[in-house]
Amino acid sequence: MQSTELERVTLLLRQMIMAGEFVPGARIAEIPLASRLGVSRTPVRLALGILEQEGLLTSAPHKGFWVREITIDEIADAFDVRGALEALACRRAVERGLDVANRIVLEECLALGEALVAKGALTEADTRSWSEMNARFHEAIVAASRNIPLANALAFVGRLPLVSPGAIAFTQGLEAAFQNMQKVQAEHRDIVDALVNGQASRAAALVQEHAYKSREKLRRGLERLRGEQIVANVPGLKLVVG
Amino acid sequence: MQSTELERVTLLLRQMIMAGEFVPGARIAEIPLASRLGVSRTPVRLALGILEQEGLLTSAPHKGFWVREITIDEIADAFDVRGALEALACRRAVERGLDVANRIVLEECLALGEALVAKGALTEADTRSWSEMNARFHEAIVAASRNIPLANALAFVGRLPLVSPGAIAFTQGLEAAFQNMQKVQAEHRDIVDALVNGQASRAAALVQEHAYKSREKLRRGLERLRGEQIVANVPGLKLVVG
DNA sequence: GCTCGGTTGATTGCATGCAATTCTCTTTGC
DNA sequence: GCAAAGAGAATTGCATGCAATCAACCGAGC
Missing domain, CATH: 1.10.10.10 (Winged helix-like DNA-binding domain superfamily/Winged helix DNA-binding domain)
Structure with missing residues (x-):
């Protein structure tokens, strides 16, 4: 390859x-x-x-x-940027008309998420397919906006560790991960609902809040690890907590 | 150096x-x-x-x-991204409290713009100092947000030709440039007013519209050049108009 | 004992040689 | 006359040698 x-x-x-x-x-x-x-x-x-x-x-x-030394605050700030950009993507996607192909991808992602939530139990493999689904979901929104610089900018901020939608969620264990998954799935449902019904600003507000929740979840996860100067074993990158 | x-x-x-x-x-x-x-x-x-x-x-x-072949639409789309990011910068700047240093920069930019507008006549040198002022103005807003990924993302989209605030305005002549300058100066005044008065969403809306106006101004300027497959002599880059 | 300077070692920055791949032009076959 | 295949040329990709710069260590002077 x-x-x-x-x-x-x-x-x-x-x-x-x-x-x-x-x-x-x-x-x-x-x-x-x-x-x-x-x-x-x-x-x-x-x-x-x-x-x-x-x-x-x-x-x-x-x-x-x-x-580069990356601080927790910087990661958190990147989530705000992601939220703003994805909100723009939602507005543009609705304004330009959500195309069928991306709508199908979104609904497939919803279905897969539904199946994972319904399954209840969570293996490592489930977490991985969830992450992949999540990445596809957000990519579809961006693709639906048909705005290349927007996609590039999102890819740019996503290069920071833990910021990309495909990053493994930072949770305490499989149980907590599952509860979080249920919430996220509900948010995804609402976002798709807003998109297919042409509710641009509702969709924008929802993804922004979606990003904010990710941000705060990550922040809580990282804050727990304060104390050491350097956070080790974070899936992504060692972070400077100073 | x-x-x-x-x-x-x-x-x-x-x-x-x-x-x-x-x-x-x-x-x-x-x-x-x-x-x-x-x-x-x-x-x-x-x-x-x-x-x-x-x-x-x-x-x-x-x-x-x-x-790379860059289309007019791509440039225009980049302006939307810029608008969304600078809107976020305004909100954050207000929420975190506009610091004195950046407030001073903003007011200096306003004063310089005022002087150029009052002067009336416009030389090439005036256009250059206007562009530099414009770049400083937008940089100050971003700096005031104290969000590093945001600043990086803005720098990223600004790498496309004509998108950065420091790019020379695309107008028909010095006369048209001057009229545009008056409008932009008024917009800058309003933005600073909103920022110093803590009006986060007003400031955000204003910069977004500010970016949109830049976008449309550029688009009109470029549309005029349709006909040739490739637009030459555009200050920035040859653009594919297809 | 501390600071400043020199010297040595190591690392980066650049140039260049060689192999692998691609492109092009020619030639051959239909 | 046109298409396809092959050979040659040119270009990229990688390895390596050499010079310039930097860092660290050691010693001398105050």
Whole structure:
């Protein structure tokens, strides 16, 4: 699938960073990384540049790259941005007329969510398919807006760890995850209802609140981990809590 | 100032693209470009990667880079995104309390705008200082929101040509530019008024409309140029009008 | 004992060589 | 005359060598 080393290295490196393999603020030297990944410095260097553009790394001339320190507040703020953009997407989707293809995707997502909620029990696999469904749901809304810069901007903010709709929900356990899932499913239902009935501002308000709830849920989850300077084992990235 | 070739090449290349030196859709080969800029392929390659991330170029493995074709609709859509984001910035700025530093910047921008409008006559230099003032104005609003992902997202959409507040207004002549300037100045006054009086939703609505007016002004300006497949001499980039 | 300066080591930045892929032009077959 | 296949040229992708810059450590001077 990936025809070049650069793509492979970029993907790998992104996963490594997101998995928290590097201490935030720590320098990432090219040579050890290259030998670790079994390639030369060239693709590594290019990949680092890409990840810098994505906001995961920082660099300075002759000083190299290091992992950006991301605060909880920054993650939370990104959710506000996501809410505002998705609200715009809803308004545009309604104004331009919700097309059939995306409507079908939305309803499929609703059905899948319904099935997961009805099933009651939750395995790890269920959580994964929920996440994928959630990602598809939000993508469909954006696609329905037919606004390319909007989609790009959303992808941009989604590059921050935990912000993308596909990020694994940050909950205490499967039980809490399930309760949250029920709430989210209800919100999804309302959003789709507003969209198919042409209620632009209602849909916009609902997704905005939807994002806000995600934000606060995440914040509560992260706040619990205060105390250590660096939050480890967060699915996504080590975060600076200072 | 720029200590590396990469920075120099990136800046130069961005300017060249924005100035429309390349036909949209045309391939950009590394070797001729490198020899033209007097450097080796390495920094050129890195710069091309950066500009791809910025949305000005596209690439495919083993096929190199080419200039992205940007439609008028895409530019217009980006204005909607800008409006939504700046509206969010206004709400947050008010909610968090407009800080003194940014308030001063806003009022200085107002004063400068007032002076330019009062002056009546408009030179090229006036247009430039107006643009710089406009950029500072919008930056201050974003800075006042103290939301870093928001600022990043706005910078992201602003990378599209003509979308950034600092882009030279697209008007028919100095006379029309002046009339537009008067309107914009009035809008700026209202926005600052809302911000300093803590009227969050009013300020949000005003900036959104502000962006919408910019969008429509630009669209009218570009529509006039339909007919040719490619619009040349647009300050920013050659645009595909199809 | 502390600070400032020099020197050494390491790392980044750039140039270039080589292999792999793609594109193009030509030639052959129908 | 046109289409398809093959060979050659050109370009990208990657590896590596070398120079410039930076950081750290050590020593000297105050």
